[in-house]
Amino acid sequence: xxxxxxxxxxxxxxxxxxxxxxxxxxxxxxxxxxxxxxxxxxxxxxxxxxxxxxxxxxxxxxxxxxxxxxxxxxxxxxxxxxxxxxxxxxxxxxx
Numbered sequence: 001x002x003x004x005x006x007x008x009x010x011x012x013x014x015x016x017x018x019x020x021x022x023x024x025x026x027x028x029x030x031x032x033x034x035x036x037x038x039x040x041x042x043x044x045x046x047x048x049x050x051x052x053x054x055x056x057x058x059x060x061x062x063x064x065x066x067x068x069x070x071x072x073x074x075x076x077x078x079x080x081x082x083x084x085x086x087x088x089x090x091x092x093x094x095x
Contacts, residue, residue: 004036 021031061069082090 017028017031021028024031024034026034
C-alpha cells in the first residue's frame with residue numbers, strides 16, 4: 001500500500017491528534033486515515049467510491065441510498081416464503 005508523509009506538522013496539531021485518537025478508540029495512524037478519508041469523501045460526488053479506512057469507518061450514506069441499494073439487490077421477493085406478517089402471527093399463536 002502506498003505511504004503518505006506529512007512534513008512540518010505543528011506540535012499543537014500532533015498533540016490534538018494524540019488526545020483525539022484514544023477518544024475514538026483508534027491509533028494515531030487510524031485516526032489520520034479516517035480524517036483524510038472523510039475529507040476526500042466530503043469533496044467527492046460519489047461517497048460510496050472510497051475504500052473503507054482500515055476497516056473502521058466508511059463514507060456515510062443516507063437512508064434513501066441504503067434503501068435503493070437493498071431494492072436493487074432484492075428486487076423480487078422469494079417465492080413461496082412466508083411474509084413477515086405470517087411469521088409474526090405464527091409466533092403469536094404459538095404463545
